[in-house]
Amino acid sequence: MPEMKRWRKFVAILATAGILTIAASSEPQDALAQASSTQGxxxxxxxxxxxxxxxxxxxxxxxxxxxxxxxxxxxxxxxxxxxxxxxxxxxxxxxxxxxxxxxxxxxxxxxxxxxxxxxxxxxxxxxxxxxxxxxxxxxxxxxxxxxxxxxxxxxxxxxxxxxxxxxxxxxxxxxxxxxxxxxxxxxxxxxxxxxxxxxxxxxxxxxxxxxxxxxxxxxxxxxxxxxxxxxxxxxxxxxxxxxxxxxxxPFYGRYWNQNAADNGAGVSAQTLSKLTQMYGGTVRFDTASQSPVASFTIRPTDEPFSINGSNLEPGDYTVWFENxxxxxxxxxxxxxxxxxxxxxxxxxxxxxxxxxxxxxxxDGFYFTDVQQHWAKEAVLAAANRGWMLGTAADRFAPDAALTRAEAATIIVRALGLTGEAASSASFKDVPASHWAWQDIRIAKSSGLIQGISDERFAPDQIITREEMSMLLSRALHLTSQGGSAAAKSFSDVPAGSWSAEAIAAMSSNGLVDGYASGTFRPSASLTRAEMAALLSRAQPLLTK
Structure with missing residues (x-):
């Protein structure tokens, strides 16, 4: 499979460097490749x-x-x-x-x-x-x-x-x-x-x-x-x-007014919101049916409200709907x-x-902290592929910094690696009780990643944006001249800095955009949302 071969080349370079980092987009941008819902x-x-x-x-x-x-x-x-x-x-x-x-x-x-x-x-x-x-x-x-x-x-x-x-x-x-x-x-x-x-x-x-x-x-x-x-x-x-x-x-509800003849008529969820607000209605949640119920009264002197071309008649209304x-x-x-x-x-x-x-x-991912997040689609795509999961059943922690342990786990999942790791592939700072112990051992024994020393892995150490730019540009053999667009200049990335060429290559290939202020923030940590976004952006390059 071409995708698997690309990933193996990518991880081999990361192993040689001794630090596992993966690039990600900096913020929501129009260029962000959106994940197809067909993944879920x-x-x-x-x-x-x-x-x-x-x-x-x-x-x-x-x-x-x-x-x-x-x-x-x-x-x-x-x-x-x-x-x-x-x-x-x-x-x-x-x-x-x-x-x-x-x-x-x-x-x-x-x-x-x-x-x-x-x-x-x-x-x-x-x-x-x-x-x-x-x-x-x-x-x-x-x-x-x-x-x-x-x-x-x-x-x-x-x-x-x-x-x-x-x-x-x-x-x-x-x-x-x-x-x-x-x-x-x-x-x-x-x-x-x-x-x-x-x-x-x-x-x-x-x-x-x-x-x-x-x-x-x-x-x-x-x-x-x-x-x-x-x-x-x-x-x-x-x-x-x-x-x-x-x-x-259903995206609709039904309303009843015992003084009217149109009992059970339909009303859209968005129209009901206007109705309850206009007539001072109340909403309760019926636990037996797991359905909301709205109640409001329209008086003869109230401003009329029209649904499907007809004004609602005065009376006491009960509406069962969905929220x-x-x-x-x-x-x-x-x-x-x-x-x-x-x-x-x-x-x-x-x-x-x-x-x-x-x-x-x-899709079965109940991340309340992602619902209105800019990286929602990328997070959903990564979760559907099984590459990135939540930090809890209802949390993804999109703005938390990505750690080396998380990165190792993501690679193991992306490659579908399983089985028992060699006993020698161990680090003193990753005991058997560590949540990523097995994945780190598998990554190490498979030659995918090294520690920061023979005995230490530094599982909780964060990854910076310039580190991930350098490593990913090498992994994908990117150059600033090989991309489809001119590289952006960032005010906080001097031309002579060690990561400047890598960042330029990432920019010209559409993998990073920088911030609205014209900065790149090279030493800033890489967030979990940025990781998910980069997986979406880099996928076309990985599957060529």
Missing amino acids: KFNMSYMYFGSPSSYTSQVDKSGQTLDVVAPSYFHVNSDGSLELSDSLLASFIADMHQRGKRVVPFLSNDFDRSLGEKAIDNREALADQIVKAINDNNLDGIQFDIENVDAAYRDKYTELVKIIRGKLSSDKEVSVAVAANPTGTKQGWTGLYDYKALSDVSDYLMVMAYDESYPGDLTPGPVASLPFVEKSIQYAISQAPADKVVLGI EQSLKEKLKLVSKYNLKGTGSWSLNQETADTWDYYGLWA
Whole structure:
């Protein structure tokens, strides 16, 4: 493997120097190579609300979290044929492909039973139309979202999906949104979905683990209580492989006003924030369902508030919804059951801070100190590769200085080295009780790193930025003339200093940027966040 060979050459040079250091970027910069979310769990989201011209900005708010976006492009005509939405924009598809994201529209019957039945009965002709639309518009597949059709169509629906899978090339996605089925029923429209058979002919099942309470439901209740969600997952993985199950996550709530007729109507999470603030509402957290509940009163004399073009009527409101606490608990289930990933309904309904934690929690890394950190994406990529872990279950300590012990451990993990280390590979300052004892012994006995003397390793000694620049530039054979850009000049790096050429080489190759003040701070320590960022930046050079 080319990557492994590069790493071995890199580590050999570090061993010769007797100090293990790895370079990292200094601060968040536009040039920072962002890690792809495909290193972790799969994440997709639906696109339904807002103007199609705003779709690109909606996706950009999610950063690197999403792999697939599913816009509402495919609908069913009254005769069961395909209706292509006017919202389809070639520019949006191109924007997504440029960002490394796939565009997989969902086919909807808009919860109309008759339309759903017509589509399934017209499956041969419909399949040809769908395949043509995908290929003509450079789309990346299809997700089926036929709902409210009786279980009598169960086998025919599976056959529709199977036909499409046979007609589309293997690089195109075929997935199916399935109703949550916590009781395992085969009746009603929930019984339409043969989880086992559908998983055999599709890439994954998107379990709609929400709408536990629904429009018209007279009793206020959670959209997706944790017990409901977990039971829905348990049924799904009893029928289909866990790596073909995607957990549906709601970005909305439902509101009730006993004086109104629209009980159970939907409200986005971001709209609810405005409502509670405007009407002095209160929020409590229901521990049984692990869901937040908001309450507020709209008086006849209050300023009106409009949702979907209609003003809310006066009265006492109860709203069950999702917030950071409840969503994090749901996201934890992805790792608990080793699911493929998540799907969310839908973009443009979430609050702005959702993407601060979404990818971390979906991937099983609960680092509260990284949620709004500039190096979040790089930290997540390093954690997903198993190269860097947290200092505790809920902490990564991104701004802590990197030590030699941590660096040795990172290298051992990156190379996948295991086994018993030679007994002679020991240091007096690294006793068997030291957390990195085994990794340091493995690194030493493998010829990857030396101590600062025969008897001392100095595990807690920090690494400076100029040390890492010198060593990494040597490891990758970088020169200031060999990069794609001119080297930056830093006011605190004199031309004649021992590290000047190495820092120039790192700069011209885009691995370091320095600080906004025009300084490099050569003697400053290297932080754990900077280490993670450099691993992302240097990866293209390491894999050439």
